[in-house]
Amino acid sequence: MSELKPYNNTDTCTIEKKFRDGAFYTREPHPHTTLLVSRNSLRESTDSMLSFTVLLYLLSVAVAGSVYGRFTGLPETSRGIAPGRNGLNFQSRILIQLEGSTKSEAIPVDKKFKFRALGLDPGLYQLSIDSYDFELKNSKWQIEVSNEDETAAVEHATGKPLNVTSRAIISAENPLEVKVVGTTQYYEDLEGGLSKMLQDSPFGFIFRNRTYTTIFVVCLITMALPYVLLFVNPELAEQINQKQPPAKYVVKEEVEVLSKPQPQQRPPSQVSQRGASQSSLPAPRVPAQGSKRRA
Amino acid sequence: MKPWSFFLWYLCSVVSATFMEDAFVRDWLKPLVGSVEKFDILSPLSIVAWTDLSQLVKLNVEENNTHVDWRVDLSQKPIVDYKLSPNNQFLVSYDSNGDVDLWETSTGSLIQHHKNAGLVEKNPGFLYETGIITLSGGDLVLLLNNGDRKLIAPGVKDFRFCQQTDLAYIVTNHGDVFTVSADGSTISPSTVGGHDIKYLEIIDMKDGVIATTSEFIKLESETTIAHSFHEKVGLLSNGYFYTAIGSKLEIVKIGSDVPVFTHSFEEDIKNVETKDSVAAFVAVYTATDVHIVVLNDLLITGVSDAVNIQTHSLNKAVKSTISCNDHIWFVEAHTTSPTAIRLASSSQDYTDDKTIILDHYSGRSFLLVDKPQSEGSKILFHSVLNAGDQFVLTSWLLRIKRHLSELGAYLSSFATHSVSPATSETFSRESQFGLGKLLAFYDTQINSVIALESESGKVSWTTSLQRGFGDLITAIDSNDVLYFVFESGVVKFDLNGKILKEETLPLVRSAFKVNGNVFVRFANSKNVKVLELSKDSSQPINYLVEAGKQSITGFEVKDEHLMQTWSHIPKGRIITSLSMPSYHQSASAGIARSDKTILYKYLNRNLVAVLTEVKNQLVLELLDGITGSQVFIQKHDVANIDYTTISLTMADNWIVYSYYVSEPYWEQRITVVDLFDENHSAVAQSAFNSTSAIQASSKTFIYSERIVSLTSTYSKHGITLKSIIALTANGRAVELPKFILNSRRIDDREIKQNDLLDDFRMLAYDPVIPKVGAQVLNHVDKILVTRDTKVLVKDTELESTSVVCVANDFNIFCSTIQPSLSYDVLSSKFDKFKLLVTMAILLVAYLITKPFVASKKLNSQWIEDDI
Incomplete structure (x- = not known):
């Protein structure tokens, strides 16, 4: 009969099966109870002592x-x-x-x-x-x-x-x-290091001022947009390019004009860079021309 | 993607891989919780446990990851027991002082603290979520809630209780029914429907219904309904009850005769348990199995179609629980060893089996020692050190060879995806520069010597001792050998954990190391035994200073015998004493002042500092360890020093000690004494004909936290700055630079330019040492500090860096310190990512601008041509 150990409490999510002590939800007396009985029977005989204990106990806080x-x-x-x-x-x-x-x-x-x-x-x-x-x-x-x-x-x-x-x-x-x-900060602040580095750089004034930053960003976007557009939407880029014929035309014309009379003059930049020691170049005349003019 | 971008990506990956090698954090804290005394299962993933170190811990087990979720240190309280609330959300602990604490299990936060609530006589119960109902103080039923305590009934030996929404009922052993509301107000005893309740006949109480052996009593309506199930009955919610007779379980509505659900099990029912909240079920225990009858729908609708039964086999030897989250789990747990809990959980669909292993060492005599070096790395290191002595070209060639071999080793490890021990050793900076140490200690519980790696906390080796030699006296390390000296023997280890020698000795009193020689002193005699003789014979005579409670005695070690040379009896009681640590090096003999004179330090390697208490005075005495002569004395007229908190450290030419005073105010003081030699002679002096005249300067500082111990750092050559590590009561290991604790800081006048030139980082005197978060070595990891907590320091091959470990029963912490910052090693804060980003940006900028430059040059050529 005593095997039944009903569990008294509400809102529980877990049932525990304990092997150590079943106090509180079992009907078996608590191990301490026997000790208590003897102590309490003594107490009951002295009611005044009990009430004194209670009084003292409750007052001790106040x-x-x-x-x-x-x-x-x-x-x-x-x-x-x-x-x-x-x-x-x-x-x-x-x-x-x-x-x-x-x-x-x-x-x-x-x-x-x-x-x-x-x-x-x-x-x-x-x-x-x-x-x-x-x-x-x-x-x-x-x-x-x-x-x-x-x-x-x-x-x-x-x-x-x-x-x-x-x-x-x-x-x-x-x-x-x-x-x-x-x-309390126990670690030295590593965040914000990049922005701090940018602000301390020679171009820091751009990033310290909100207006400058805005202008800078707008300029950057304007510059980068045509290139980005080429990847994102090549057709639109083509359309825009076609809408700007004069510029294109001028460039074309320039190229044509420049490249026609002296097609063999393309090497000078390379040649002038590398100097006279590179004698194997196909047009030794040109650097001579350049150097002559500079002189 | 173009080929060059692949190349760039590859370059980046290689570069980052090299840099990440040493980009790990070099400090760790291992919380030690002890071995489990009692535990409860919260869910398939976590348990709460009470350990022998008086720690209340919640342990979490996830996939291959066991960790301490939280821990509460209750070592100051003699805890009797704890109890978990029925919904697992709270936990009440009570101690023999009469304190009752309520904790939240999810966070470990203290919800309520009741001091002097009386000795708890009965395992407490929970009412109104956080209310604790307990029988304490002898015979009082108390309700502890929201910081208040309410007396429900006096003179009670036992009670039962239940709660019905916002009213709770308590039935005492006298049969009185008390009605208690959430604020603790009580309606005094009443009888129900005019008849007495026999306390001993009560079987169950739930939701305002009492089930006795013969009837159900509804407390609210004061009605009784008789039944004939005797004791085989239990209450469920919504007015249902169950009976278990033989092998049959029935669920019936109170007042009805027809069961809504009936099931017969194969075996007789031994025990039934129930719960209802998220999921309602009845757990039926038979001799071999547990059957979980899920009643979710039945208790609400009264329809038995959806009842589902799970069966799990039962193991009596282990603790088990039924837990529910998404599923209803049956969880079994048992301690496989004092430090391991195996948690096996199974639901209808899943099973899981995990083991929680707790880090637990009962370490004594911690030693911080170098790692054993392989011959190859020794040669390598030697060649690096001596590179300066060789011919420039040879050393350059050697360097190239070394770098190429390192690169080759790295690349081969990259290709094979496994780092072999040999390559990792040559490649790791830790082993090259001795940044990795071994923390060796004796574990009293398993009678073993354990060594942990100081960089990671992993166990390097464990060697168990075959024989017991009694209690450990001390441990000494000398020349790559570890001596663990016990009461009746000594065990010698090498750095790989191999026992070199075990020796039985007569009763040992102490062990010490003088001039590199290791001695054991026997009790009851003045005989010593040499364990190791130093190869360096420049110090033929070995002196020893021993401090007792009343006197300090100097000895000379001669032919394995101690000969007393001097004895000093201070006026008061000796609190603590310390002799100058032999491993501290002093690189400079003095301070170069702005007027080109030198302030010579008083450097005495045989200095012994003694702190004594004489009436209301704290006295610092400095003695010469060889002659026993008193070289300096300083007295503090301070009343009410807490003598238990005094800590002393010394190095170089200074002594620092801390003490806590309570008058005129309670404050932590640190006194610094710097010693200078007014009469410095260029010739080396012996202790017997010293001409030094000590000039001491002293200052006292105040620290805002209580300090438990002080330790001085040191480096290989003593060139870099020294710091003092103060371990505080609230678990911080604070690194205080010596230049802040400088006794020469100016306090009586304005600081001048010359003062700034005279001393390194001279500051005007301010008694209060500011608290700086960045100086805390353990950062956010709080160390649990006890009075015998040791701070260990060990130098590395890098002059800038030393390794620091703090170890006690509750935690082990290791880190590195750089008092002079990281001038010879890349700081851990060094931002490699930023460097890489900058390099990448510059490279991209170069690649982008290259065509522009080329075209500009071309244009300029054309323009020039035009002119």
Whole structure:
């Protein structure tokens, strides 16, 4: 009969078959229960003690100083922050240390970037916050817990005196605001290197001014368009070419005019470059002519 | 495409291939999570686990890629246990301090933290998604939600609960029913329909229905419906229940006598489990199998046509779960070893089998040593080093030959698509310049010595010790030999992991290396044993300094016996002490000042620094290790130093130490002492007739983070700058250049031109050392720091570069540092791509403009001709 172990909870996606302990959803008593019974039977006999425990227990939160805090100004998305070993769990990479004369403790930060420390005795404490991923505006506070259990926080930048004017009473309603001013850059910025290189080049003035850049780009496109058109749409290019007969005609004419009288004069540029040592050239007359003219 | 463009493309590919060779990132962090103590399966792809290192981790297994998704370090908390929420989205952990934490399983973020919630007596339950209902503090039923804690009922020994949309019901062992809303407000005990609920008769509670052995009680309408199934009953959603009698499973609507679904299995039903949300099913366990009865449509429509049954064989020895995403999976997992979990999942259509292997080392005595070099590479390296001594033409020819052979090796590796060890060794810059090291350590769990490669973190070799010699005392490396000294023996390894010698010794107290000689000191006597004798006999006498809690003693090692030469008893308690590391080289004897005088450094290779605590004073004493004479003393009148956080490092002519004070403010201080010799003599001096007159300058700086340990870097010849690596409490290994921690920074007047010329990068004194992200060696990878975390530094053949490793139980991190930047090696930030793009653009520009130039020249010729 006891083999049936119905599972009591709603919205579950997984059934676990456990071999270690079936507590909570089994009917078998919890291993601790037997111990509890004896302890509780003692307690039941002393009702006053019980109510005292409850009272003390519930009051323990209300009395004594407490620090409430939250992070503000966090980046909207995780953009710009390199995920670390814990993925995007930046909360786990925040170390908050509350140090006092009697005790010091590490305070965890929850998913909403809130933290709190309760049950502080009157006295002075230092709250130091270090986030692995975020730059904070201020990372140290002096916490003053008065005898009336009022808690005040005073900004205390490293190596500087207390910023007394920043003293503020903190409570659950008005928590201490830890301002995030940016994300920590652990890598030197490699992005933007190309644009920086362009801007530092002799033609940098073009790229520094928006108007010049626009003009430059327009010119570049105008120059490149005929060539691009030849590949993209040769027919259109042909049409455009045909629509510009005078220019074409002139060029043709020039070529004709130039090439007719002296067809053998094409080599001079090569020859003049290579110099007189190249005696095997077919027209030694021409360089002589050129050099003569230059002289 | 024209032929030349092919050629260009080929050229580009070859060039980039050569450059990419060394374009990998040279730092890595290996998180060590420990061995698995308890785990739960979340899905066919992931599990959460609790390890012996008090780490709560989520492990992800994808195709050939096992990694730690997140981990939460709870080593500060004595965690008792954890429990996963029914929908797997949350996880509650509780410790013996009475703290209860709720975590989100997808990210590892802390959702709720309840301090002093009382010792949890019963495995907690979940209400209203993130509400934790628990029996704690003895006999209190508490609801912990949104940071609040509400007392539901006192004096309770046990309870059951269920939730019906926005109301939860809790039945205590007294039979009282409490109605609890999401904010924790409670409607005090009531009876249902005027009759008592017998707690022991309750079998199941779900959606506001209690199933007892004889009836169903609907809490909302306060009605009861009798049944005759006794204990073989369980509740489903939408008012259905199931019964399992013998081998028959029936699904019935409450109040109806006719089952909507009936199925008989081949074997008797042992156990039934159910769940409903994305997919509703009943899992029926028989002796050998598990049958998953999918009820999605049935519970909504009441029509049994679409019921589908999957059967999987059951293995009692492994942990199993039924998980659903797109399919309903049956996942089995078991630990094949403390560090490996095998995850086998099967659904109707697919099966999968994966093994998660956790990186886990319990490393002690980490050593950073050179990699073993092959004879060929030694000769090659030697020829490169001595190239300057040879005749210009010979060395040029040798260089050409070497480059051609490298090119040939590379091309042949390119052609065969496999890099043989020989070619990779000659070709890799890492091996040529000693940039790759071995991180060797003793693993206490598997009684082995393991060496990891410092560039990649891969295991280079593992050698298990056949015999146990007791606890490890220390490890020493000397001349390519590793000595692992145990309580009752020593094991000698070469750099390839081969055991050269195992030796049993009487009870060992310590081991040390002096002037290249390695000694073992025995307990209860002043006898030592020589493990290795240095070939260099220029240092005939070996001195040893030993620091205890109260005194410091100097010894001379003579004929395997220690002879006490001096003893010093400081006024206060010794906190820490350090002798000048022998492997640090000092290349310069002084600082050349602007007026052409030299400020000589006080360089004493036998210096011993001792930090003591005398009342409210922190005292730095510097002793000469050979004579025992006190050469310098400095006192700080600081109250309330946290003596556990003091760290000390020294090199060259300076000593740097850090301490955390709580008065007048809590702050981390770093004190720098630079020693100069006013009476420098050009003749070499012995410790016994030294004429040095020490002139010390000292400055104290403040760092914004708590520092756990300080280590000085060093290079082969000591020419380049030194940095101090500060390991901080929040897991950063920060490289602080020594020129920032300079005691000669001007604080009492305006900085002048001469001051700037006197010192390298002189700055005006500012006590606060700024935090710079780029100085963090481990970048975004946070290191989990413990108090005994070691920072290891090793020089390379390149003067600019040293290898740094940080190792402890929780992680191993290795990187390289270049305090004087990368003047002799191409920086990893060097943008090869940009260089290639620029080259390509220039080439294209050249090719484009070439015809223009030719035609322009032609034109000019014609124009000239016309004139």
